[in-house]
Amino acid sequence: MMLTGTQIHNPEVRRLARQLPNLHSAIYGGLCLLLPDQLRQTDCLVSRCESGPDLYLNVIERHDYTTYLQLTYLLGEQQLQNPNAFVRVYHDAKLAEATAFSPEQGIRRFAGPELPIHGQVVRSWRLNRALVKWLDHLLGQGHSLETFDILEMPPQILAL
Numbered sequence: 001m002m003l004t005g006t007q008i009h010n011p012e013v014r015r016l017a018r019q020l021p022n023l024h025s026a027i028y029g030g031l032c033l034l035l036p037d038q039l040r041q042t043d044c045l046v047s048r049c050e051s052g053p054d055l056y057l058n059v060i061e062r063h064d065y066t067t068y069l070q071l072t073y074l075l076g077e078q079q080l081q082n083p084n085a086f087v088r089v090y091h092d093a094k095l096a097e098a099t100a101f102s103p104e105q106g107i108r109r110f111a112g113p114e115l116p117i118h119g120q121v122v123r124s125w126r127l128n129r130a131l132v133k134w135l136d137h138l139l140g141q142g143h144s145l146e147t148f149d150i151l152e153m154p155p156q157i158l159a160l
Helices: 011-034 117-141
Strands: 044-047 055-062 066-075 080-090 095-101 148-150
Touching: 011 080, 011 095, 011 117, 080 117, 095 117
Parallel strands: none
Antiparallel strands: 044 055, 044 148, 055 066, 066 080, 080 095
């Protein structure tokens, strides 16, 4: 989101906008502790640890400097995706941001002229703050570089 040249009059929103890069850096750091090297060789991985549900990682897009991925649990017989995080990773800048963080949103994005800039900043702050907290939770459960395995047959429900 381009904030240069945009006037943000609300001081609280201005403060959040200035702190968003710190959140993006924290998300990137958390992902570096989670994401294994196999991510370069496959598009779907699962992390299994004793203290929580299986964590699925699905690469949706892969480019030279960015990766767009999904992190989710598949819960119950219905395989509900909850939480369901979509994350854009900027490898060259060492930043990552949540683009969506709920089962209902999927990969829809809510940016554009119909949403005022302050609404975009606040929404981005909430999504990314929630993702930082969830990454901390995942690391606390024991998910790590070592717990991921390649999935030969990924569940069809991923990235819907």
